[in-house]
Amino acid sequence: MFLIRPYYRNNKLESIKTLSYSLEKYIIDNDYIVDADLEKALQITINNNACSVLFNQHGHVIYSSDSIGAQCLLKRSIKLDDVDVVPMKNGSYMIEKLANASEYEVIVSSQINDLESIIYGQKIDSNLGTYYLFVNSPLEPIESVVRFVLNQYYLFTSFILILSLAISLYLASKISHPLIKMKNEAVKLAHGNYDTTFVGSGYSEVNELANTLNDAKDKLSKIDELRRDLIANVSHDLKTPLTMIKAYAEMILDISGDKKEKREEHLNVIIKEVNYLDNLIKDMQELSKMQAGYIVLNKYNFDLSSKVLEVIHLFDVMIHEKSFEVELNVQPDVFVYADEVKIGQVIYNFISNAFKNSDDHTKVIINLTANEDFTRFEVVDQGSGIKEEDLPYIWDRYYKIEKKFIRNHQGTGLGLAIVKAILDAHNIAYGVESEYGKGSIFYFKISNYYDENDL
Numbered sequence: 001m002f003l004i005r006p007y008y009r010n011n012k013l014e015s016i017k018t019l020s021y022s023l024e025k026y027i028i029d030n031d032y033i034v035d036a037d038l039e040k041a042l043q044i045t046i047n048n049n050a051c052s053v054l055f056n057q058h059g060h061v062i063y064s065s066d067s068i069g070a071q072c073l074l075k076r077s078i079k080l081d082d083v084d085v086v087p088m089k090n091g092s093y094m095i096e097k098l099a100n101a102s103e104y105e106v107i108v109s110s111q112i113n114d115l116e117s118i119i120y121g122q123k124i125d126s127n128l129g130t131y132y133l134f135v136n137s138p139l140e141p142i143e144s145v146v147r148f149v150l151n152q153y154y155l156f157t158s159f160i161l162i163l164s165l166a167i168s169l170y171l172a173s174k175i176s177h178p179l180i181k182m183k184n185e186a187v188k189l190a191h192g193n194y195d196t197t198f199v200g201s202g203y204s205e206v207n208e209l210a211n212t213l214n215d216a217k218d219k220l221s222k223i224d225e226l227r228r229d230l231i232a233n234v235s236h237d238l239k240t241p242l243t244m245i246k247a248y249a250e251m252i253l254d255i256s257g258d259k260k261e262k263r264e265e266h267l268n269v270i271i272k273e274v275n276y277l278d279n280l281i282k283d284m285q286e287l288s289k290m291q292a293g294y295i296v297l298n299k300y301n302f303d304l305s306s307k308v309l310e311v312i313h314l315f316d317v318m319i320h321e322k323s324f325e326v327e328l329n330v331q332p333d334v335f336v337y338a339d340e341v342k343i344g345q346v347i348y349n350f351i352s353n354a355f356k357n358s359d360d361h362t363k364v365i366i367n368l369t370a371n372e373d374f375t376r377f378e379v380v381d382q383g384s385g386i387k388e389e390d391l392p393y394i395w396d397r398y399y400k401i402e403k404k405f406i407r408n409h410q411g412t413g414l415g416l417a418i419v420k421a422i423l424d425a426h427n428i429a430y431g432v433e434s435e436y437g438k439g440s441i442f443y444f445k446i447s448n449y450y451d452e453n454d455l
Contacts, residue, residue, distance in 0.1 A: 009118075012139060013105060016120045019048045020135050024124055050137040051075070057130045059091030071110070071138045073117050078108050087119070087134060095132040098123040107139070115139070178206055182213060194221040222393075241273035295425045297339040304343070304375065304446075305334045308368050311347045318355055325363040334370045336446045342422045349415040350379040350442045357383035357440070370448070378443035386434040394432065395420040 022044050051072035054063040066072050074087045080097075087094050097104040104121035116139040124131045178201040185196040198214050200207035248266040255262065308330050319326055336343075354364045358381045365380035386394060395416050423430045423444055434440035 009107070009139065012118060012137065013120065015048065016050065016118055016135050016137050017122075019044060019050055019052075019137075020120060020122050020133055023052055023054075023133060023135070024122070048137065050135055052133065052135045053088050055091040055095055055132040055134075057095070057132075059093075059095055061088060061091060062131075064088065068136075068138060070112075071115070071117070072136055073108060073110060073119065074134060074136045077111060079111070080106065080108065087136075091132075094121065094134060097121055098132055174201060175203060175206065177201075178210070182210060186213065189217055189220070192224070194224070241277050244273045245270050295421065297342065297425060299337055299339055301335050301337050302340040303333065304336045304377070305330050305332050305368060307340060307344055308347055308366065308377065311344055311351060312366065314348065315351060315355060322355070322360045324355060324358065325361070327363060327365045329366065330368045331370055334368060334375055336375055336448075338426055338428075338446060339422075342426075346419050346422055346444065347377065349419050350377075353415060353442065354379045354381035354383070354440075357381060359383070372448065374448055375446045376443060377446075378441055380439065380441045382439040385436040385438050385440055386432070387436045391432060391434065 047067075049068055051066035051068055051074055052064065053061055053074050056062050064074075066075070070076075077084050077086050079085075080087075080093075083093075085093055098121055102123045104119075106119050107116055108119060109116050117136055118139060119134060119136045121132060121134045124133055178199060182198050185198055188196045194217060196217060198210040198217070200210035248269045252263055252266050309328075312326070312328065318324070351364075351366065358364060362382045364382075367376070367378045367380070369376050419430070426446075428444050428446050430442075430444040432440055432442050
């Protein structure tokens with residue numbers, strides 16, 4: 001209401017000014033006045049619901065037009081500056097309003113019906129002389145219009161609010177329903193039930209949330225499975241040697257106590273099992289330190305070719321006993337910048353893993369090659385291979401592909417996990433390529449470029 005009234009008045013004033021300029025064009029701008037121009041000026045006045053009067057510099061009326069009849073205040077007595085005046089009859093008084101200004105505007109009320117009107121005056125200098133043009137147009141009563149507009153506005157606003165509320169409730173329901181379902185599934189997941197599925201909706205954000213939760217659920221399920229396997233493996237690897245130690249100790253006590261050969265045989269088994277337990281505990285401690293970040297690397301340049309040959313000689317007895325065929329393709333004089341002892345552990349574990357997973361009389365290939373960019377070491381076996389779905393998990397400690405807890409006396413089951421920790425600490429690329437039933441290739445690649453800060 002407060003904005004509509006001034007807006008309407010300003011627009012009305014602008015239209016009156018435009019009318020005034022049009023009248024000036026047809027009446028004044030020419031060097032002489034013709035009837036045709038007067039007719040056009042009269043028609044403009046009629047079209048704009050106004051009346052007008054043109055005074056010369058002496059205050060005499062030289063032109064007037066009227067299309068509003070009794071509402072034209074130029075012909076009636078009005079109060080201007082507390083003076084009652086009839087503008088059309090008091091030209092001198094009116095032109096005084098433009099004595100010090102080129103424009104004059106005022107809003108006055110009719111003394112008959114109190115309706116408001118705008119009177120606009122303009123001083124015009126032309127070739128024919130100086131003229132004073134006054135235009136009057138009534139201000140329509142806008143209160144009823146405003147009330148109508150406000151009523152329509154309230155109705156429209158109420159409709160929009162109700163519609164917005166309905167849409168909001170619908171969208172909230174559509175969004176919240178899958179979220180509530182996800183929350184219920186999350187509660188199941190929190191209680192260890194991994195048989196849950198998070199279903200999204202038509203919104204990308206909700207779908208992304210569902211996909212993220214499903215991915216987290218799958219990873220948690222895998223972690224829980226690995227945890228159970230870890231407990232089972234550790235329990236098995238501890239229980240088996242303890243059982244053997246107890247059994248052979250009882251045999252020494254009951255049977256072989258006075259028989260030197262039998263006693264030594266039984267004691268050797270006990271020592272072997274104790275050594276296995278000692279190695280298992282050492283490997284677990286070392287791996288825990290590595291995975292916790294407590295690993296110190298003593299890096300320097302060393303001959304990796306000599307290191308590979310040194311490690312392979314440690315398996316001479318096994319190679320002979322199992323009749324393995326070993327093919328060595330070791331490029332000589334290959335130097336790398338790394339921790340020699342820990343890289344030796346990696347090489348040992350790769351070769352040991354190849355022998356443990358290969359049948360007797362099969363071939364194992366050991367390659368060491370180098371170029372300008374990197375050095376690659378790999379061990380190729382013809383063992384049983386690894387299924388594709390198992391490949392991402394073989395570096396996890398105690399992960400067993402067939403899930404059969406059969407202890408191998410040649411290792412503790414932590415070899416590849418230790419390899420991963422060592423190579424990660426060196427920031428060395430590594431991996432495995434395997435085809436189930438045909439064999440595997442374990443490798444690592446050392447970059448020949450290193451940060452000088454490591455020196």
